[in-house]
Amino acid sequence: MNDRVPMNCEEFEIVGLDFEREGALHEEGRQRASQHVRSCAKCGALQASWSAAQVELAALGAATRDLAVPSRVETRVLQQFRLKHQSRRDRRAMKVAMWALAAAAMIVFTMGVWNLHQWRQRSLAKTQPQNSLQSLSDANPSASAVIRNGGAALGSSSQMLWASNLSANADGDFTQLPGATFYGAEDGAIVRLGMQRASLAALGLPVNEETAGDWIQVDVLVAGDGSPQAVRLPQ
Amino acid sequence: MKIPEKDQDEALLKRSAKGDEEAFTTLYRRHAGPLYRFALRMTGSGWGAEEIVQDVFMTLIREPARYDAMRGTLPAFLFGIARNKVMKHNERQPREISLVERSEDGRGAGITPRDPHTPAMWAEQSERLEKVRAAVQELPVEFRETVVLCELEELTYQQAAQLLECPIGTIRSRLHRGRALLLAKLEMLRDAPQRWRSAG
Numbered sequence: 001m002n003d004r005v006p007m008n009c010e011e012f013e014i015v016g017l018d019f020e021r022e023g024a025l026h027e028e029g030r031q032r033a034s035q036h037v038r039s040c041a042k043c044g045a046l047q048a049s050w051s052a053a054q055v056e057l058a059a060l061g062a063a064t065r066d067l068a069v070p071s072r073v074e075t076r077v078l079q080q081f082r083l084k085h086q087s088r089r090d091r092r093a094m095k096v097a098m099w100a101l102a103a104a105a106m107i108v109f110t111m112g113v114w115n116l117h118q119w120r121q122r123s124l125a126k127t128q129p130q131n132s133l134q135s136l137s138d139a140n141p142s143a144s145a146v147i148r149n150g151g152a153a154l155g156s157s158s159q160m161l162w163a164s165n166l167s168a169n170a171d172g173d174f175t176q177l178p179g180a181t182f183y184g185a186e187d188g189a190i191v192r193l194g195m196q197r198a199s200l201a202a203l204g205l206p207v208n209e210e211t212a213g214d215w216i217q218v219d220v221l222v223a224g225d226g227s228p229q230a231v232r233l234p235q
Numbered sequence: 236m237k238i239p240e241k242d243q244d245e246a247l248l249k250r251s252a253k254g255d256e257e258a259f260t261t262l263y264r265r266h267a268g269p270l271y272r273f274a275l276r277m278t279g280s281g282w283g284a285e286e287i288v289q290d291v292f293m294t295l296i297r298e299p300a301r302y303d304a305m306r307g308t309l310p311a312f313l314f315g316i317a318r319n320k321v322m323k324h325n326e327r328q329p330r331e332i333s334l335v336e337r338s339e340d341g342r343g344a345g346i347t348p349r350d351p352h353t354p355a356m357w358a359e360q361s362e363r364l365e366k367v368r369a370a371v372q373e374l375p376v377e378f379r380e381t382v383v384l385c386e387l388e389e390l391t392y393q394q395a396a397q398l399l400e401c402p403i404g405t406i407r408s409r410l411h412r413g414r415a416l417l418l419a420k421l422e423m424l425r426d427a428p429q430r431w432r433s434a435g
Contacts, residue, residue, distance in 0.1 A: 014411050050414065053421045054386070056367045061387040063364055069271040073285050077263060077292045078256065084296055085254035 007036040012043045017050050125225060174221055174230035178204040181229075191220045192234070203228060244309040252299040263292060266310055269388065270317050276383045277321045279372045283328070287320040307400060314398040322376065370420040378413030381406055 007016055007029075016033035019025050025033060037047050198212040221230040244262065251259035267288055274284035294301070294316050302312045371382060384395040385406070392410075396403045 013415075015407060017411070017414060046418075049418055049422065053414075053418055056363065056421065057371075057382075057386045057417075059360075060364050060367045060371070061389065064272060064276065064387070067272055067275060069267045069288055070285060073271075073289050074260075074263060074267070077289055077296070078260065080293055081251075081256060081259050081296050085256075088254070 005032075006039075007032040009036075009040060009043055012036050012040070013046065016043070017047065018054075174219075174232045175205070176230045177228055180223075180227070188221065188223050188229070191222055193218050193220055200231070203231060205231065245304050248295075248299055248302060248309060251295075259296075262295070262309075266313055267292070269310070270313055272388065273314065273380075273383060274317055274321060276368075276371065276387055277376075277379060278324050279368065280324075280328075283324050287317055287324060290320050291316045308397065311398050311400060315400065318380065318399070321380075325376065366424045367421065370417055370424065373420065374413055374416055378409050378416060381409040382413045382417060385410055 012033060015025060015029065016036060019030045019033035019037075037044050194215060194217055196212070197214045197216050198207055200218070201207045217234050219232045219234055220228050221232075223229045244265075247258040247262045250257075251262060270291055271284050271288045274287040275281060278284055278287070291313055295313070302309060306312075371379060371387075374382060380399065381395060384390045384398060385392065390398070392403050392406045396406050399406070
C-alpha cells in the first residue's frame, strides 16, 4: 500500500519539472513527481514541453560549451599584471634608493659639520697664542723681540709644568689679569717682556699716569691657548 | 594526497598577490573560461564578455585582499564580480544589438551547431539555436543567471547557490519562474513556423 501523499499540479510545476535531474529531488519526491506526471495529462504535457525545451537548451549549452576566452584577453590581463607588479618593484627599489641616499647625505653632512668643528678648533688653537702675543706687541713695539723669544720659549717650554715654572722664575707673586680664568693648566709659559708701563692698561691693569712712560720688565703667564693669564713685575 | 581546489586557489592567489605571474596565469586559465561563457550567455555580446572577464581579473590584480576565504570560494567571488559587471553592462547598453563577431581565426564567434549534417540542417539548427539564445537573453537577469548556470552550464542547484551566494530555495524559485517564461517564449517560437506553414 502506498501511503505517500500524491503531488499536486502546483507542487509539480514548482519542484517536479526536473525530477529526472540528478540531485534535484530526493528519492521520495522523485517517485511522487513521477507518479503525478503519469496520472495528470496537463502536467504530462508540461513535462513533455519542458523536456523539448531542455533538449534545445542542452544544444545551446553544447554549442557554446567549448567557447574559450580569446587569447587577447589573457595577453591584456597579463600585461596589466606585469605592469602593476613591475611598477610596485620599481617603487620599492626607488624607496630603498631614496632612503639610502638620505642616509648617505646625513652621514656626509654630519661628517662635514664635525670636520668643520675640528678645523675651527685647530685654527683657533693656532691663532690665539699669536693673537694674544700680537696684541701685546702692538701695544709696545719694542717688546716684539722679547715676544719672539717668549714665543720660542712658549714653544720650547710648553712641556714644562706651569707651577714649576712659576716657582723657578718667581721673584714675586703673579697678579691675575681681569677676566682671566685660572685652570691650573699644564701647558703654559712665562714670557718676559719689556714694555712701557702704560701697556699694562691694555691687559686691564690700573696704571699710574705719572709713571706711565716708564720702561719696565714684565713676566706674563701665558696659558696653553695663548691667552695671558697673569703678570708680575720682576724685581 | 590531493589538495582541495579551494586551498589551491587560495595558495595561488597569495602567490599572485606577491607578483608570481605563473600562479596568476594558472588562476586565470582555471577560471576565465566559465566566467567568459557566463558573461557571454548573460550579455549576448562577445566584446562585452571579454571586457567583463578582463575587469574581473583586473579587480583580482588590483585588490586581491578583497577576497575573503571565510566568506566563500574564489569562483563564487569571481562570479560575484562578474555578475555586477554584467548588470552594469546591461544597464549601460540595454538595447545593445549583438553584431556578428569574428574570432581571432576569422570564424564567427557566435553559436555553431555541433553536428551539422547538411548545409540546410546546419542553417536550420543554427537559426533555432539563435532563437533559443535570444529567448534566454530576454529573461530578466535574476532568472537568466539561474537558467544559464543550471541549464546551460549544467551546475547542480547546490553549486549555483554557492556561486550566486543565495539559498537553494531561491535557486529553485527563480528557476521555476525562469522556466515558465522560457517555455512560453520557446512555445511561441515553436508555433510560429508551424502557423506560418499551415497558413502557407
